[in-house]
Amino acid sequence: MTIEINNLHKQFGKNQVLKGVDLTIEKGNIYAVLGPNGSGKTTLIKSILGMVIPDKGKISVLNESIKKNWKYRKKIDYLPQIANFPPNIKVKELIGMIKDLRNSSSEEEELIDLFGLEPFLNKKLSTLSGGTKQKVNIVLTFMFDSPLIILDEPTTGLDPKALISLKELIQKEKTNGKTVLITSHIMQFVEEVADEIVYLLEGEIYFKGSIEKLLEQTEQANFEHAIAAITTGSHA
Numbered sequence: 001m002t003i004e005i006n007n008l009h010k011q012f013g014k015n016q017v018l019k020g021v022d023l024t025i026e027k028g029n030i031y032a033v034l035g036p037n038g039s040g041k042t043t044l045i046k047s048i049l050g051m052v053i054p055d056k057g058k059i060s061v062l063n064e065s066i067k068k069n070w071k072y073r074k075k076i077d078y079l080p081q082i083a084n085f086p087p088n089i090k091v092k093e094l095i096g097m098i099k100d101l102r103n104s105s106s107e108e109e110e111l112i113d114l115f116g117l118e119p120f121l122n123k124k125l126s127t128l129s130g131g132t133k134q135k136v137n138i139v140l141t142f143m144f145d146s147p148l149i150i151l152d153e154p155t156t157g158l159d160p161k162a163l164i165s166l167k168e169l170i171q172k173e174k175t176n177g178k179t180v181l182i183t184s185h186i187m188q189f190v191e192e193v194a195d196e197i198v199y200l201l202e203g204e205i206y207f208k209g210s211i212e213k214l215l216e217q218t219e220q221a222n223f224e225h226a227i228a229a230i231t232t233g234s235h236a
């Protein structure tokens, strides 16, 4: 088991975001964490990363409780939704900096090649387009060799070629036995990469299972409609 979450609660002020989340993430699968805007996907992911401290509940990552334990973070490669890197440094300097910070072995050359980033290595981050910045973020995430990969909205700004490369990269990591957790609002992308759907609604896991099971349960013929059906159904 890669991640085990029991009875997780988190509120911000009066806003109760997570109200008793129970979730098991098994090794070697690709999971999509879905849910409407504001349903708590990022809060859940940040709780797993130790960036949000839960009010109640227990989280174990790779069979270790994460409470008062920071070493487990080294076993996770994380792509944040919005990466705030210093604007004045060059792409290659940023890559070097992250390598020094992580102090782990990395393989970035192949990834730089895959996303066509060579011409940008000597450019400052502030001069890059949104999609190019996201490609740099992807390189920074995938260049290490951690057993757990967490991607928050990884497709943002990517062109079709980069999107295909990202999908191939995710599948390759799965073949290598990695566990991948993804949030995305792009249903076509989710349908193509995810083995399991985890659907958060009103602070709880409303659905967990394969896309086939979701289609059956919602009596819908298509995935995007099935997801929309859950969302509208609950608020009707």
Ligand SMILES: Nc1ncnc2c1ncn2[C@@H]1O[C@H](COP(=O)(O)OP(=O)(O)OP(=O)(O)O)[C@@H](O)[C@H]1O
Pocket: 012, 015, 017, 035, 036, 037, 038, 039, 040, 041, 042, 043, 044
């Ligand atoms: N640090 C914080 N302080 C106060 N409220 C917060 C904080 N972080 C998140 N929230 C609130 O918690 C709720 C859940 O936010 P979260 O970002 O987890 O949702 P999400 O499902 O990832 O949304 P989206 O699909 O829009 O990215 C929102 O109402 C948000 O305003």
